[in-house]
Amino acid sequence: MLKPEIEDGEQTLADPAFRADVLAGFERRPRAIPARWFYDRRGSELFEAITDLPEYYPTRTEAGILRTACPEVAEIAGTGRAVVEFGSGSSTKTPILLDAVAPSVYVPIDISGDFLRDSSRVLSAQFPDLLVLPFEADFMRPLSLPQTIAETPKLGFFPGSTIGNMIPLMAVDLLRTMRQSLGLGAMLLVGMDRIKDPDILVPAYDDAAGVTAAFNRNLLERINRELGGTIPVDAFRHRAIWNDDRARIEMHLEATRDVEFTIDGRPFSMAAGETIHTENSHKYGQRDAKILLRSGGWTPIAAWSDPDGLFSLYLAEA
Numbered sequence: 001m002l003k004p005e006i007e008d009g010e011q012t013l014a015d016p017a018f019r020a021d022v023l024a025g026f027e028r029r030p031r032a033i034p035a036r037w038f039y040d041r042r043g044s045e046l047f048e049a050i051t052d053l054p055e056y057y058p059t060r061t062e063a064g065i066l067r068t069a070c071p072e073v074a075e076i077a078g079t080g081r082a083v084v085e086f087g088s089g090s091s092t093k094t095p096i097l098l099d100a101v102a103p104s105v106y107v108p109i110d111i112s113g114d115f116l117r118d119s120s121r122v123l124s125a126q127f128p129d130l131l132v133l134p135f136e137a138d139f140m141r142p143l144s145l146p147q148t149i150a151e152t153p154k155l156g157f158f159p160g161s162t163i164g165n166m167i168p169l170m171a172v173d174l175l176r177t178m179r180q181s182l183g184l185g186a187m188l189l190v191g192m193d194r195i196k197d198p199d200i201l202v203p204a205y206d207d208a209a210g211v212t213a214a215f216n217r218n219l220l221e222r223i224n225r226e227l228g229g230t231i232p233v234d235a236f237r238h239r240a241i242w243n244d245d246r247a248r249i250e251m252h253l254e255a256t257r258d259v260e261f262t263i264d265g266r267p268f269s270m271a272a273g274e275t276i277h278t279e280n281s282h283k284y285g286q287r288d289a290k291i292l293l294r295s296g297g298w299t300p301i302a303a304w305s306d307p308d309g310l311f312s313l314y315l316a317e318a
């Protein structure tokens with residue numbers, strides 16, 4: 001995913017929602033900023049680099065599961081569905097599903113029009129017979145899909161364990177919203193990362209090469225770039241911790257000394273040791289995942305995992 005034509009260091013026009021989330025996030029205690037703001041151009045590049053790290057198993061594991069599962073998904077879901085992807089088409093996973101299901105229509109949904117246009121162009125070139133209908137929207141809200149596919153049953157696709165970024169309350173809300181958006185007779189294929197030994201989980205979010213640390217700190221750089229911030233980024237340390245009680249990896253940025261800075265002209269200060277909570281990545285056991293799906297109005301009908309039980313893929317029906 002590439003966001004074009006912005007030079008590094010150039011002050012870009014700030015998204016008012018980004019500004020509001022950052023200011024509110026520094027005001028509250030504990031300080032917290034929603035994880036969705038990681039993904040500016042630099043953040044998306046760093047995330048791509050994370051997916052290639054030896055410690056970060058989810059992406060390659062899920063791709064492996066998809067290669068086995070998708071032909072079976074096609075058998076269960078049948079042909080003639082429109083595939084609707086929530087968070088638009090990453091480079092490697094979407095083609096695996098499209099190859100197996102051979103839908104006539106593919107609807108990638110993303111909040112960023114730039115990413116959406118880029119990934120749609122790539123997929124259209126790869127699948128010349130596929131009608132690609134990019135849809136720029138916040139998939140957390142109910143959406144009306146194009147009238148042309150009103151009668152076509154949908155197969156929702158929500159890979160990458162993105163659902164793990166949400167606290168369960170929000171995840172259930174989203175599942176219900178998806179059910180409403182996808183309509184009667186819909187199915188949903190969703191990837192969830194599993195609970196496992198913290199000795200595997202923590203390094204996946206705190207890699208030896210420091211790419212995840214750079215990804216986390218880029219949020220502060222983005223604030224400086226887009227909101228005219230003066231945060232001393234090198235005074236912050238990346239932290240990844242396993243919260244066993246809530247079954248999630250948390251990422252934080254910890255001030256290593258007392259710091260004072262401004263964001264959009266407003267003064268802020270943090271004492272050494274204080275943190276900003278930047279991400280949750282919830283992990284679900286197989287029963288947890290099924291309860292979550294049912295709570296969101298979906299009936300699980302099939303599940304697939306890798307041989308090591310690191311990651312799972314679920315197929316559910318509305």
Ligand code: AVJ
Binds near residue numbers: 160281
């Ligand atoms: C894209 C949200 C699934 O939680 O594993 C990777 C993001 N953060 N390394 C995840 C992420 C740090 C990733 N998701």
